[in-house]
Amino acid sequence: MPETSLKGKTALVTGASSGIGRATALKLAALGAHVFVTGRRQEALDELAPIAERAGGKITAEAFDIRDYDKFQGFIERAAEETGTFNILVNNAGLSHPDSIAKGDPEKWREMMEVNILSLLAGSQCAIHIMRKGGFEGHIVHISSVAARSDASGVYGGTKAMVSALATTMRKELEDDNIRVVNICPGAVITNFARNFPPDYINAVLQSLGIDLTFEPGMTLPPEIHDKVNEAAPALLLHADDIAKAVVYAVTQPINVDIFEMTVRPAKSLQLPDS
Numbered sequence: 001m002p003e004t005s006l007k008g009k010t011a012l013v014t015g016a017s018s019g020i021g022r023a024t025a026l027k028l029a030a031l032g033a034h035v036f037v038t039g040r041r042q043e044a045l046d047e048l049a050p051i052a053e054r055a056g057g058k059i060t061a062e063a064f065d066i067r068d069y070d071k072f073q074g075f076i077e078r079a080a081e082e083t084g085t086f087n088i089l090v091n092n093a094g095l096s097h098p099d100s101i102a103k104g105d106p107e108k109w110r111e112m113m114e115v116n117i118l119s120l121l122a123g124s125q126c127a128i129h130i131m132r133k134g135g136f137e138g139h140i141v142h143i144s145s146v147a148a149r150s151d152a153s154g155v156y157g158g159t160k161a162m163v164s165a166l167a168t169t170m171r172k173e174l175e176d177d178n179i180r181v182v183n184i185c186p187g188a189v190i191t192n193f194a195r196n197f198p199p200d201y202i203n204a205v206l207q208s209l210g211i212d213l214t215f216e217p218g219m220t221l222p223p224e225i226h227d228k229v230n231e232a233a234p235a236l237l238l239h240a241d242d243i244a245k246a247v248v249y250a251v252t253q254p255i256n257v258d259i260f261e262m263t264v265r266p267a268k269s270l271q272l273p274d275s
């Protein structure tokens, strides 16, 4: 079996209806893992199983709001029960409302804290219990951000600073288990992450790259458009696959090898809108 095979492993990826989560789920499935995926948009999740099947992989999807922690933990339990093991949790679901603290809306702060931080904790806790009880070895991967170290990323940056801090604590807490913790800090990646950004800013970026499309608030774009943007500006915006490859690298190491943190960013910095 090749060193990177994930045959016989069970993985669960949150936020897999789009962007980094989608790319990661497809890569893990192509390597042989049975991948359970979640997000809110059922239609987008349903596209994944046939793609995985064509690559010889298996994907099981269920849509729900990840702030329903009972449902999220129930889905992790279902993955373990149906396959008899549980090895990889990718805590990827996340969002940004890029307003300054002075202009921000507390309800949007709450949403970011509940999705970016609390769901990651609820999922990790459940995975740890299942992996300990079953004696399953594997990885818990957090998708943090370079925003964790930025002074210009508002409350979103604060949530990612907490994700990175929690990864440090969790790594230490799990030292005596066969569970490695991986914290990945992406820079700018073309996904639907900018769905809450000011439309004027997004439209100016699309126009400067020659992409004929008018972005409206809350809009999600299909992966084909993301491919086009990445092709137009590879030095400014990574492809979601670039982050998926980092996840695969970390989770295919022997269990005694601790790939704790990776920063994966494009060669050049993208100017973000003033918030």
Ligand SMILES: NC(=O)c1ccc[n+]([C@@H]2O[C@H](COP(=O)([O-])OP(=O)(O)OC[C@H]3O[C@@H](n4cnc5c(N)ncnc54)[C@H](OP(=O)(O)O)[C@@H]3O)[C@@H](O)[C@H]2O)c1
Residues within 6 Å of the ligand: 014, 015, 016, 017, 018, 019, 020, 021, 038, 039, 040, 041, 044, 064, 065, 066, 067, 092, 093, 094, 095, 096, 115, 143, 144, 145, 146, 185, 186, 187, 188, 189, 190, 191, 192, 193, 194, 195, 220
């Ligand atoms: N793109 C970047 O430049 C970048 C850089 C650094 C870090 N990140 C991090 O990467 C992760 C993935 O983001 P992305 O860039 O791939 O953005 P994306 O394309 O917008 O994907 C975000 C995913 O999270 C899911 N999600 C959001 N809120 C949810 C909720 N309440 N319940 C369930 N699922 C929810 C979305 O589901 P639906 O679409 O179905 O609602 C979607 O699948 C995030 O944690 C983000 O902070 C991104």
